Amino acid sequence: MGCYFECDPLLHLTGFAVPAFYALIDCNNFYASCERVFDPALLNRPVAILSNNDGCVIARSAEAKEIGIPMGIPEFKVRPLIRKHNIAVRSSNYALYGDMSQRVMETLKTCTPNIEVYSIDEAFAELSTSYMDSMRSYGEYIRSRILRWTGLPVSVGIAGTKTLAKIANETAKVYPSFGGVLVLESDERIRKVLMRTPVGDIWGVGKNYSATLKNHGVQTAWDLRNQPDSWVKSRMKVTGLRTVWELRGRPCLAIEQVVEPRKGILSSRSFGTPVDQVEDLKEAVSMFASRAAEKLRAQHSVASNMCVMLVTNKYASPGEPYKFGMDVALPNPTADTPLLAQAADAAVDRLYDPGKTYKKAWVMLTGIVPEEEIQTDLFIKSTYSQKQHDLMECMDSVNARYGRQTMNLAGTGLGGNQSWQMKQKHLSKRYTTRWDELMEV
DNA sequence: TCTGGGGTCCTAGGACCC
DNA sequence: TCTGGGGTCCTAGGACCC
Incomplete structure (x- = not known):
């Protein structure tokens, strides 16, 4: 099977069977794409999605990103840009996004059984070694099936660890020439990709660690990968060390299929x-x-x-x-x-x-x-x-x-017009979950 | 004028136990 | 002058994720 067991006292790994490859499937600009499925007029327009109270921009289409609308910016600060570029604005419609997310995950399950739903718009999958010869075409198959069944474009990153799969996915998104699918197989390709990945873009490295690392001259994922274990552990604790091992291709994070009950x-x-x-x-x-x-x-x-x-x-x-x-x-x-x-x-x-x-x-x-x-x-x-x-x-x-x-x-309260209710001035319909809000043609 | 809504894990240190 | 050697549990705070 090509599986082996990890057990390292330092990392408190309990020992899990490690598959050959992990895939990360991530919807492109998920919220904006959901809006587009039901409103084709948005297809060639930049789109910005606002937070619950229409206060901040929390999601953007590719075009809106290009125009320079930052993530999390208060809407009033970019209002001139929104007018100037005729950016379409929507309130967040979680009824719609949640349902579309479920459709994506169900579709993915028909492609590969072992998946971990990681967030509303992304999932990890464990790919068995039997796909070994055709990783890329398998990724393309997943991508085209989800697009056809839900109308949502996704990117697929495939690599030997979850952290590398995340990076593969990001890279596939940034370079259209990959066609939305990138497999990190050879050491040479891994090196090239890590060298162009800033440390701050690594899964598990946030603002603070990123600043510390840069102060020490660690700029790219490749730099970080080559730091000694003790150096990493003293600055980034055990979680940081796991990240570095994953960058080196040694899996420390397993697919978690069972959803644990929330603790808060x-x-x-x-x-x-x-x-x-x-x-x-x-x-x-x-x-x-x-x-x-x-x-x-x-x-x-x-x-x-x-x-x-x-x-x-x-x-x-x-x-x-x-x-x-x-x-x-x-x-x-x-x-x-x-x-x-x-x-x-x-x-x-x-x-x-x-x-x-x-x-x-x-x-x-x-x-x-x-x-x-x-x-x-x-x-x-x-x-x-x-x-x-x-x-x-x-x-x-x-x-x-x-x-x-x-x-x-x-x-x-009796609903309707309480002052504390959310604004949501630009809310689209709940097309997929309410009979009275179906799309009209 | 106007600024999201959720979660997780790890560590250090203190209180307390025998 | 000298002051044991282990544990566990809880909390606060800091890091991270989408």
């Missing part, structure tokens, strides 16, 4: 307009608690801790505190929406300052355990009875069938 669940939004009334704040926070509880139940877990945070404008007076939060320990682990909303509500009472104007709030659940492992306290009444569990299950299935807002706590 966060629900937060910036408000459409700033909020200074405690009632509005409570509505919003109840809504976030409900959303977090839904996510919690979806993974069959319960939580024993909640953190509620109120956030004011951090740009207004730099240096001043702008986050005001508190932890709430729940008497017993629960996934009951009314209980969690109640706890959040009480927290708002304690945190609220009538003199402040709030821009955003959070509800975060931690202390998460599987629901079948609830440790009940002998002296405290259970906070997640069978009855509550069944009621929540019923609520979730109603909302799954008829839409998220169908059955809600009264405390989350």
Whole structure:
């Protein structure tokens, strides 16, 4: 099979079978491409996608990148550029992107069984040695099938480790001559590609490490690959050492097919307009608690801790505190929406300052355990009875069938025109998940 | 005027145990 | 003058990812 086992005490590797090749399949400009599938008028226009409240640019088409719209820039700062180049602007439409993502992943599974869905727009795949002779044509096959079945263009990078596959993918995107597929096989080709990859572009090397490395004269992935282990470990810890070994072709990261339950669940939004009334704040926070509880139940877990945070404008007076939060320990682990909303509500009472104007709030659940492992306290009444569990299950299935807002706590407000609701002025339709929003021809 | 929303892992240090 | 030798658990903070 050509498999072998790694086991290195330094890296705490438990030993996993290592396949010959890893592929990284990544959608090109995913959000912009999703919009284009259903609006062909966008095909030859630059496209920019805005954050939830239409505040920042969070995704761009290739043309918009070329014009020089940076990632994460506040929209108002590039408004002149948007007008000048007639850039199409959309609010983020996660209902659409999430569904399209699922279609891509399902399609990919028909090509190769062992995949790890790594993010909304990318997946790793383990390619067995039987494809050895035709890696490139296999990559092309994946690419053309996803394009035909979903309308979305992807790039494919194939190499001996996940980190190298990431680099291969990036390189395939940058140089159109590769036709969207790059296989890193020979040492010579690996060397060439690593020499033109800046350290900051390596998966696992962020802003901080990148700056440190450059200060030490380490400019490219090839430079980093050639540093001694001890040098790397002292500056970048064990995770950095794994990255370097991966650059040398020694796999340290396995495909992770099973999705582990989340250890923290966060629900937060910036408000459409700033909020200074405690009632509005409570509505919003109840809504976030409900959303977090839904996510919690979806993974069959319960939580024993909640953190509620109120956030004011951090740009207004730099240096001043702008986050005001508190932890709430729940008497017993629960996934009951009314209980969690109640706890959040009480927290708002304690945190609220009538003199402040709030821009955003959070509800975060931690202390998460599987629901079948609830440790009940002998002296405290259970906070997640069978009855509550069944009621929540019923609520979730109603909302799954008829839409998220169908059955809600009264405390989350009656919907429609709350000031804290997101702006989303440029939202496209939920073409693939709502009967009443199908594309009209 | 206007500035996203989620997550993960690792390490150091302190408290505490026998 | 001299002051054991191990552990574990928790938390805060820093790094990273999309």
